[in-house]
Amino acid sequence: MKAKKKIIVAVVLILIAIQFVPVKENISDIIPSTDMLKMLDAPENVATIFKESCYNCHSNNTNYPWYSQISPVSLFVDHHIAEGKDELDFSDFGNYSTKRKSKKLREIVEEIEDDKxxxxxxxxxxxxxxxxxxxxxxxxxxxxKVKSSL
Ligand code: HEC
Structure with missing residues (x-):
């Protein structure tokens, strides 16, 4: 019984301690001119889907739910955002070379078709x-359509 209590105390202390690990929030007030949807003048229905399904991990603006501010969830979320943006950052799309833009657009289609x-x-x-x-x-x-007009 004693050992079990010790473990519980240790877990609680660890959970408290990791709340102090700093996580920089991925939130920006401005939509840069390099933003893919802005730059390519995406129609409203297209923009809404991207913002709802992809922008939380692939742009400078994450809409954080309350539980994502709590560790270890925040660390997990932060990792996904960093990794997602590394692969594809819609906020920075305008700075990509034509070749990279084309490659990323192709990958978007592949990822969606494969439900990844x-x-x-x-x-x-x-x-x-x-x-x-x-x-x-x-x-x-x-x-x-966008890809063929790059
Ligand atoms: C929870 C965060 C998250 C969301 C939401 C998300 N992604 Fe990703 N995405 C990632 C991560 C992490 C990676 C890198 C690792 C991987 O490929 O699994 C990635 C990789 C990618 C890649 C590169 C894949 C490759 O071939 O290397 C593309 C393209 C992509 N995502 C498109 C999208 C699109 C389109 C949406 C919306 C429909 C979307 N993602 C939603 C996290 C996310």
Whole structure:
């Protein structure tokens, strides 16, 4: 019994301690001119889908739910954002070379067709981000059109 109590105390102390690990929030007030949706003048319905399903991890603006401010969730979320932006940052899209833009647009179609994005772990808490067949078609059609006019 004593050992069990010690473990519980240790876990609680660790949970308290990790609240002090600093996490920089990924929130910006401005939408830069290099933002993909702005730059390519995306229609409203396309922009809404990207913002709802992808922008939390692939842009400078994350809409944080309350529980994501608590460690270890915040550390997990922060890691996903850093990794997601590293692969593709919609806020920085305008600074990509034409070749990179084209590659990323192709990857967007692939990820959506294969149901790899949004990440499954994200959909558990964000049911609204799951793409319907109709939304997938809207995104894929728009991305294909944009890609051919690069
Ligand atoms: C929970 C955060 C999260 C969300 C939401 C999310 N992504 Fe990602 N995305 C990631 C991470 C992390 C990676 C890098 C690791 C990987 O490929 O799994 C990534 C990688 C990618 C890549 C590069 C894949 C490659 O071939 O290397 C593309 C393209 C992409 N995401 C598109 C999207 C699109 C489009 C959406 C919205 C429909 C989206 N993502 C939503 C986190 C996310």
């Amino acid at each position: 994005m949004p990440l499954t772990s994200y959909l558990v808490m964000h049911g609204e981000a799951k793409l319907s067949e109709e939304e997938k078609t809207i995104i894929i059609d728009w991305v294909t």
